[in-house]
Amino acid sequence: MATSTSTSGGGGARPWRTALLTLRDESVASPSPPALLALLRRLLLPPSSPSLAASAAALSPHEVGSDVAFLAEKAAAAAPCAGAADALRGVCHLIREVMCKTNTEIDSSGWLAVLTFLHELVKCSVEGACLKGHCDRTSALNTLSDCLQILRFLSKDLGRCGSLTENSHVLRVLILIISCLQAELNMTDKSNGSGISSHISVSTNNKNQNTWDMEISAFSMMEDILCKIASSMSEVLWQSVVEVLRKVMDSVTARNLIIESSVMSRFYTSFLRCLHFVLSEPKASLSGHVSIQRKSISVVTVHMISLSF
Template identity: 85%
Template sequence: MASTTSTPTSGGGGARPWRTALLTLRDESVASPSPSALLALLRRLLLSPASPSLVASAAVLSPHEVGSDVVFLAEKAATVAPCAGADDVLPGVCHLIHDVMCKTNTEIDSSGWLALLKFLHELVKCSVEGACVKGLSDRTAALNTLSECMQILRFSSKDLGRSSSLTENSHVLRVLILIISCLQAELNMTDKSNGPGTSSYIPGSTSSKNSNTWDMKISAFSMVEDILCKIASTISEDLWLSVVELLRKVMDFVTARNLIIESSIISDSESSRYDLGSSDSDLSDTDGHAKNGDRFRSSKARLTAILCIQDICRADPKSLTSLWPLLLPESDVLQQRKYRATLMTCLIFDPVTKVRVEAASTIAAMLEGQALVLTQVAEYKESSKPGSFTTLSCSLGQILMQLHTGVMYLIQRETQATLLAALFRVLIFLISATPTPRAF
């Protein structure tokens, strides 16, 4: 970035190439040319091999001017999407916009992002989907374009941040649905050409031609997850149906081939709940006795299971009430259980801090969702003989006592800041959910 902006008058003539191309496009557009004429204009001004370095030229302009020009370019490109021959121009425009956004400061407002998202939607629908039924070179180029589309979507997510509206997030979600559909079509094509029989996918393997496609799909699903976390309760029914149908197709493909899918990169998901390898010191693995095999395999499996429980609990807390004796200990909370692990054994003994933090968050979610039931039903009695019948109310009372013991034990000894915060949150819910007159 520094080398690009430090010599604004060298090589490409400073800002002139970019401004000349965009001003010419604006002037010609005033006369409302036909889509085919506009398509030829875009090809001549922006995609000709003789064109100067437009990206370097744009880098010396103000962020506001670059953003305005990028939006205008996206609007014009979306207009020509139905034209014959647009399948080579649209990816070229996408590549230009991608490079400009990567190498310059670009300011785009909400309405501008909507125009850019409309262009991406048309691009994926018209150009990339068509390439999926063509030759290998066309499909490879299509995958590169998809990658650039996803990077532009990441720019939009970071730029809009928490201020993004339902409309903006819905547009992003629609583009991601199309991208994942295209990636699935590519996997279907590869599967047919190679023949069935692949029983597993080894991440990072050089012999796996599909690794990049799977990594892109996993990354896209991560972005879908982020959006659904923001707007799941407010999106339209048809958009929900599109998401569910997409998930069904992908799951059918995976299960039919008995595939094991795991991303070979931790890429755009710095805050991903599944990222066990983050360098964030606040969530690092400081226990020296943890072996790599456990850290990245069994610990990851425990984390995934814990997150599933957490999601179920948040969606329907009552569905887990009868399962509390399986998920939480009724006795000996400070003892490791080799064959019958609980959320508390994960919280106390797991070698990976992220697993412990999510275990605490899950326990807090369980307590929060069932606070009223616990205060009305749970009661504590001295442990009965092993094997004797115990009512659910007594089981819940014993569980609450064990939670108090385990949480207080950890609070007195734990030094990790993030885990301590999670423990105090558990304690707050635990105190509010405990029927003190009956339990103590």
């Protein structure tokens, strides 16, 4: 994250500090989710909101981290409201901008608040958008990019010291993100009339390649987490990972993707490593997932063929 360039007492901090202190003060009365949503819109998402992230750089890392965690907590509480999608995406982008511009120090409970917000954000305002029109899908992809950047900051912050609880929360968010990205890739194929093909070059479409890059990033983070917690994660979480891997595998094998591309080579590598971790540490019977074991052979074959080009 960027280095803070001024002291916490500088006047440049006023926009951020005023907005967050007002949010804290008005949250004391426990406003309803709709009232909280209106408060977030009024305080943090006006046209001048970009100045908020810049002004946060004038505060101490601990103060900024506390504010970010509080903001995430309140945004998550407003997530179930109808019409909250744009506000939640705005808050996510603001948090990402703050993390880019400051040395944000967030403790374990604060990170859990941020992860809860990201989970609610993707579930409530991004998941469905990936199946809608072009504008909605583009906005959803931008938000998923912000989410992945926040998760990268978290990964750097936690390093190898993250708890099982923290890593499990990150994994749940990644599962949702990967599902959304795969839905976008499937929609892009349909809109381009690709259908099922035995030989596709993703480099022909920049947006498509960007989506693949994001999915690779998500699988890379998933791989790192599974390396740490595959042996100790819950059966429910294991089932969720298996299910999202199955969905991605269904898509890959259905299209017989053999691609002479370094992008896709990285995808297959990260994907297969994730698959290895979950199959090596089964938490339940694999009898219901025979197709995964069969299709994994197909995916490995496709990967080896792509490497031969």
